[in-house]
Amino acid sequence: MSVAVKSARPRRIKSTLQRPDKFYVYDDGDESSSESTMTKCASNGTQTRDEQKLLSTHTIQKSNVLITPRKKLKKRKVKLMDWKKYHRLNVIYAFIDDLEKDFPAICTVTVIGKSVEGRDIKMLKISNSNAGNSGVWMDACIHSREWITTAVVTYMANVLVRNFHTFSDAVTNKDWHIVPVLNPDGYEYTHTHERMWRKNRAKYGGECVGVDLNRNFSYAWGQGDEGSSDDPKHVFYRGPAPFSEPESIAVRDAILGSVVPFKAFLSFHSYYELIIFPWGNRTDPCPDYVRLLEAGSIMARAIFETTGKTYKVGSTKDLTYYACGTSIDWSYSIAKIPYSYMVELRSRKNKFRLPKDQIPETCSEAWNAVQKLMDYVDKH
Numbered sequence: 001m002s003v004a005v006k007s008a009r010p011r012r013i014k015s016t017l018q019r020p021d022k023f024y025v026y027d028d029g030d031e032s033s034s035e036s037t038m039t040k041c042a043s044n045g046t047q048t049r050d051e052q053k054l055l056s057t058h059t060i061q062k063s064n065v066l067i068t069p070r071k072k073l074k075k076r077k078v079k080l081m082d083w084k085k086y087h088r089l090n091v092i093y094a095f096i097d098d099l100e101k102d103f104p105a106i107c108t109v110t111v112i113g114k115s116v117e118g119r120d121i122k123m124l125k126i127s128n129s130n131a132g133n134s135g136v137w138m139d140a141c142i143h144s145r146e147w148i149t150t151a152v153v154t155y156m157a158n159v160l161v162r163n164f165h166t167f168s169d170a171v172t173n174k175d176w177h178i179v180p181v182l183n184p185d186g187y188e189y190t191h192t193h194e195r196m197w198r199k200n201r202a203k204y205g206g207e208c209v210g211v212d213l214n215r216n217f218s219y220a221w222g223q224g225d226e227g228s229s230d231d232p233k234h235v236f237y238r239g240p241a242p243f244s245e246p247e248s249i250a251v252r253d254a255i256l257g258s259v260v261p262f263k264a265f266l267s268f269h270s271y272y273e274l275i276i277f278p279w280g281n282r283t284d285p286c287p288d289y290v291r292l293l294e295a296g297s298i299m300a301r302a303i304f305e306t307t308g309k310t311y312k313v314g315s316t317k318d319l320t321y322y323a324c325g326t327s328i329d330w331s332y333s334i335a336k337i338p339y340s341y342m343v344e345l346r347s348r349k350n351k352f353r354l355p356k357d358q359i360p361e362t363c364s365e366a367w368n369a370v371q372k373l374m375d376y377v378d379k380h
Contacts, residue, residue, distance in 0.1 A: 016250050039249045045367025056083070083155050085356045086147045089119070089188055092154060092180050095125040103161050113250025118356065119184040121250045126176040127161050135262035136374070137255060137337070139179040141210045142213045142247075142267060142327065143198045148345050148354045149268035154180050155363035156370065162261065170374040175260050183213055183247055184304065200247055204232050206330065211239040214267075215323070217252075218242035220281035220308055227281055227324030238325050251327065255335050260316035263377050264339040265331035271351050272344035275299050275369075278332045280316035280323035288338060289315070295339060298368035305318055306365040309346070316342070339377055343369075 005039075024114065028341035073251055080097045081087065098106040113121040127133060140149035154219070157178050164172060183189050185201040199210030216222075221242040223226060228238040243249050255262060277292040286292065296313035303311050317324050323329075332340035345361050347354050 003358070004301045016137075020025050020352075041208045048338040051230050081154075083151055083359050084115050085359070086151060089181060089192055092150060093120070093122055095154060096122060096178075096180065097159065099124065100344075104163075106164055107161060110253045111248050114248055115183070115185045115246060116200055116245065117185045119188075119246060121179065121182065123254065124157055124178045124180070125177070125178075126135055126157065127162070127174075128164070130173065131284070133173050133175045133260060134377075135258060136174045136175060136264045136266070137177045137179075137262055137331070138266045138268065138370075139182045139251065140268045141187050142182045143269060144200075145198055145267075145352045146182045146197050146270040146345075147190070148270050148351075148359065149189075150180050150187070151359050152268055152345060152366045153364040154189060156367050157300055159367060164363050168374050171371065173378070174263075174374065177254065179251075182251070186210070198235055199237065200245055202239070202245060203349045208210075209237065212236050212270075213247050214246055214327055215325040216243065216245050216248040217325045217327050219325065219330040219333045220279075221325040223281050224322070227322035232269075242325065248327075252330075255331070262331075262335065262337045264373060265335070265341070266338040267327050267342050267374075268345060269342055270345040270354065271347055273309065273346060273348055274319050274320050274342075274344040275311050276316045276328075276339060276342050276344065278315060278329045280320075280326045280329050283317050285315065286332065292339065292341075295373055295380075296341060296371050298375065299341075299343075302369040303365040306368045307361050309365060311344075321348055322348060339373065341373075355358065360369075 003171060025309050058250045074269070081091055086240060087095075096107075096323065097108050100109045106128060108125045108127075110123050110125065111120045112123045115121060138153050157176075157180070160167075160171070160176060186197055186199060189197050189340070197210070199212050201208055202211045203209070207242040212228070215228040215236055215238035220227075222230070223237055227236075231237060239245055243252060255265075275296040277286070277296060293313060300311040300313050303309050312319055316326065316328070328340040328342045331337045343366065345354075345366065350358075
């Protein structure tokens, strides 16, 4: 929602939390307003040549007072960041930037990479800076049409930051690394051109074919005939090589370059209502299958207790289809992050076009699930 501030003089409005789920961010609009002072220079309403010349200079001296037309002023649009609708990239980035400004003791925003088209890939880190903390990774919109994922992780960031000191140690002893839009080019493209666009906006052969970023990670990349494609026009196109894309490189470098050991990796997707873990490239159970199944089931139970939604839990291949070169297989096998999950949010009914009135419930159930996972991680 945009509201034009109708003031003759621009004033700075502080970013304040109006309700637990809202706060304001700002953006200069293109609209402008102008007022000019008009003065009749002759009693009969006519103007002499000299008077017209004075008017043309936009400054009139009358009774020793200079009368000057007011300058054109840009109206400042006030954009509301909430979880009742889906927002564009500039609003999302302004939101995390404002969190950093308002809570500098626990919030840091960094650019972990640039997209194919040169957009920033921003990450919000929430931490009390304790040396013994472990890391949690959460990313959204690796597939650009999955808008609900960005809504969910920004909601979690908002709740975490504004209530940080009220949470248990299982939450506060973590360094939270949150990437709200991992595929910014594709995300913007879904708002301006093609709502169902999935991949990034990479160009190969002189045209934009896009790469499925969740097939571009190095573990099991290009393995077999299923799980990804070498056809640039295919929706599962894996790219010409592992980590050929700057977006997947950004994830790799941020995690492997961290001095904090990561305990959980959560990549949010939609719309199957699943909590899935490795492997995606084969049917064999991963070494920690039982533990991952148990922790995933605890998350699913938290979701059900929150909204009554039933999420299934299992390995990628068990619940969906072969998927090679995925981020969770890489995070589990190469980055050695023990709790690696892909959380498929709502909804099977609406698919990628989840109605905005379901955003709050989806955010709430996902956050409760993540909190339960943190409890499990600390106890095991």
